[in-house]
Amino acid sequence: MLRVLISAGEISGDAYGAALLRELRRICKKQPIEAYGIGGDLLRAEGMELYAHASETGVMGFWEVAKRARFFTRLLKKITSLLDTRRPDLLLTIDYTGFNLRLAARAKKRGIKTVHFVCPQVWAWNKKRIPKIAATLDKLICLFPFEPPLFDGTGLDAVFRGHPLPEQIAESLKEPAPENLWEGRATASRLADEGRACSPSAPTAVSEKPPYQIALFPGSRTSEISRILPIELEAAVLLEKRVGPCAFTIPAPTRKAFEIINAMLPTIPHKPPRLLVIEGYSRHILAQADAAAVKSGTSTLEACILRCPEVIVYKISAFSAFIIKRLVTKIKFVGLPNILAGKQICRELIQNDFTALALADELERLITDTLYRDSMLHSMNEINSCLCGDSATAHAADEIAKVL
Numbered sequence: 001m002l003r004v005l006i007s008a009g010e011i012s013g014d015a016y017g018a019a020l021l022r023e024l025r026r027i028c029k030k031q032p033i034e035a036y037g038i039g040g041d042l043l044r045a046e047g048m049e050l051y052a053h054a055s056e057t058g059v060m061g062f063w064e065v066a067k068r069a070r071f072f073t074r075l076l077k078k079i080t081s082l083l084d085t086r087r088p089d090l091l092l093t094i095d096y097t098g099f100n101l102r103l104a105a106r107a108k109k110r111g112i113k114t115v116h117f118v119c120p121q122v123w124a125w126n127k128k129r130i131p132k133i134a135a136t137l138d139k140l141i142c143l144f145p146f147e148p149p150l151f152d153g154t155g156l157d158a159v160f161r162g163h164p165l166p167e168q169i170a171e172s173l174k175e176p177a178p179e180n181l182w183e184g185r186a187t188a189s190r191l192a193d194e195g196r197a198c199s200p201s202a203p204t205a206v207s208e209k210p211p212y213q214i215a216l217f218p219g220s221r222t223s224e225i226s227r228i229l230p231i232e233l234e235a236a237v238l239l240e241k242r243v244g245p246c247a248f249t250i251p252a253p254t255r256k257a258f259e260i261i262n263a264m265l266p267t268i269p270h271k272p273p274r275l276l277v278i279e280g281y282s283r284h285i286l287a288q289a290d291a292a293a294v295k296s297g298t299s300t301l302e303a304c305i306l307r308c309p310e311v312i313v314y315k316i317s318a319f320s321a322f323i324i325k326r327l328v329t330k331i332k333f334v335g336l337p338n339i340l341a342g343k344q345i346c347r348e349l350i351q352n353d354f355t356a357l358a359l360a361d362e363l364e365r366l367i368t369d370t371l372y373r374d375s376m377l378h379s380m381n382e383i384n385s386c387l388c389g390d391s392a393t394a395h396a397a398d399e400i401a402k403v404l
Contacts, residue, residue, distance in 0.1 A: 139159070141400070161398075167392060215291075234270040236272040310346050349362070
């Protein structure tokens with residue numbers, strides 16, 4: 001029996017972790033793997049025992065983390081105790097850098113092998129952290145080709161074996177989706193029995209397909225949704241006044257996010273007439289959308305891979321924004337497509353720049369300016385060619401198995 005303690009504190013990390021655990025079990029099929037730690041629904045579905053759910057641990061922003069300092073202190077103590085009471089053969093930490101590197105340091109002191117998946121963004125925050133990170137880990141699996149050279153000369157085995165997102169997207173698109181995710185109540189009624197859709201303001205029947213299909217991604221956390229969703233919906237109303245009827249779909253990444261959005265919608269005064277909130281199917285929606293407003297994060301790269309023209313949006317507390325502005329001085333962009341391209345290919349509307357008017361302007365440009373749209377799609381193709389997604393998860397699992 002092999003024991004693997006996994007710490008995946010965010011929804012995106014849960015997806016990576018589930019795929020890695022599945023591949024590890026394939027590689028180590030002669031020995032069963034006992035997995036436990038922090039994760040979400042996907043890791044739990046793979047048989048992992050959860051000590052904390054990613055929906056509880058996923059928090060962004062300094063102020064947001066500070067408000068829950070006691071929770072994270074207790075959680076770190078709780079998971080650290082597992083290093084002794086259920087000593088693992090390997091600690092696999094996935095992204096979630098602030099928490100996971102502290103946990104990895106404690107595991108390292110106990111002589112437990114440590115692998116971290118997703119390189120900390122030291123190129124954005126502070127390259128002086130590189131030696132400390134190198135001393136904490138036995139292996140670092142990077143998702144972008146420019147990251148391993150950052151650790152040259154440190155002794156850390158930092159590798160790039162491709163990004164798993166393209167293969168995950170291809171796999172998820174094999175899942176059947178409703179015939180049309182943009183029909184308002186017509187689509188909602190087909191999913192209502194499952195409790196996976198809500199159409200609060202769409203007309204009872206829709207006879208014609210709207211000319212434009214727009215995806216809105218407000219995030220998964222309560223704080224994100226409360227700041228981002230009202231602006232996205234107000235922008236949707238403004239956009240329709242300019243270009244005519246549109247269909248808007250909000251893909252909620254989790255059941256909790258689905259419930260948060262639906263609870264919040266009645267409190268938001270400005271909403272477009274064709275609006276569907278659906279649990280899941282985010283990649284199907286991006287594959288069909290004419291344009292998308294996407295909260296900064298992994299979804300921005302998903303839109304890039306699926307060649308969906310996008311505008312990247314984000315808004316955090318004023319305190320968190322103040323701290324980040326003082327700490328981050330060398331990074332020009334927050335969206336992954338722009339970071340990978342080394343230039344702005346997708347407009348970023350962050351903090352005070354993120355207004356309903358600015359978002360409506362950019363969405364209008366994305367769907368009406370052919371040259372602008374084609375230029376973005378061309379840049380997305382260039383980025384996608386560098387991700388080397390085929391079998392990336394299997395290659396990463398091989399690297400983990402070498403340590404295990």
